[in-house]
Amino acid sequence: MEKAEIDKILRSLGFGFPESRDENIAFENSFKSYKFEANAEKIDSKKILNNLKSKQKATNIDYHRRTVLAAEIVYKLHKENTLGHLKLQKLIYLCQNSAQMELHTNFLKQAMGPYDNRLMRSLDKKFKENQWFLFSGGDYLKYQPLAKAGEHRLWYERYFENHLTEIDFIIEKFRKSKTRTVELIATIFACWKETLEDKQLLNDEVLIMRLYDWHPDKSKFGRKEIIDTIAWMKDEGFYPKY
Incomplete structure (x- = not known):
């Protein structure tokens, strides 16, 4: 032409x-x-990147990585009567976000704090298929080790070699903690993270307000309990860092 x-x-x-x-x-x-009217200061490149990553289709390796992390937590805590579905989810959430690890999860605002229903069903299924653990909600100890319990560790050390210290710190820090305590810490952590991502003023009052706005069920936590927990998180350096 x-x-x-x-x-x-x-x-x-x-x-x-x-x-x-x-x-x-x-x-x-x-x-x-x-x-040009765009405000460069309001462009959050990290949030844009995270949104793009969240839209990427998960691979079998992505699913396997999160199963292996959960297996490590259960492997070390299955003899503790405080470990159940809810506490396990909160520990996964805290491991992922405090160490800023990339895991294929979808924690939503639920009554019990950040929670991913599909994740829990997937973990129970994979644990059983791999002969690692069997979940039994009615028993004193919820996770029963199966024939191949512990065989996840080869994968664990390969997948998380750069986060072994942070993960072990969280597992041991909350070994004896009751589910209620871990739920509150994880929810405060999520509220803290949201506040930073929204580039808003951060103080105890803002965190308390966000926590009570999270879900009506959060009214079960008293103001003093929340303030004491925030103080503990600050002392331990256990909060989102951006």
Whole structure:
């Protein structure tokens, strides 16, 4: 196709280009008053990147990594009567977010704090398939080790070699903690994280307000209990860092 024909088609579609001196001057004048209005300070590149990552299709390795992390937590805590579905989820959430690990999870605002229903069903299924653990909600100890319990560790040390210290710290820190305590800490952590992501003023009152706004069920936590927990998190350096 000749250049003249291409130019004709482009012009018919509204893509004509200035060709004479007068056309060039008119083109330049039309953009003299243009002003770039975007506020660069409000562009959160980290949030944009996280949103893009969250839309990527998960692979079998992504699912396996989160199963292996959960297996490590259960492996070390299955003899503790405080470990159940809720505490396990909160520990996974805290491991993922305090160490800023990339895991395929979808923690939503639930009555019990950050929670991912599909994750829990998937973990129970994979634990049983791999012969690692069997969940039994009615028993004193909820997770019963199966024939291949402990075989996850080869994968664990490979997947999380850069986070072993942080994960072990969290597991041991909350070894004896009751589910209620871990639920409160995880929810405060999530509220803290949201406040930082929204670039809002951060103080105890803001965290308390966000926690009570999380879900009506959070009214079970008294103000003093929340303030004492926030103080503990500050003392331990256990909060989101951005």
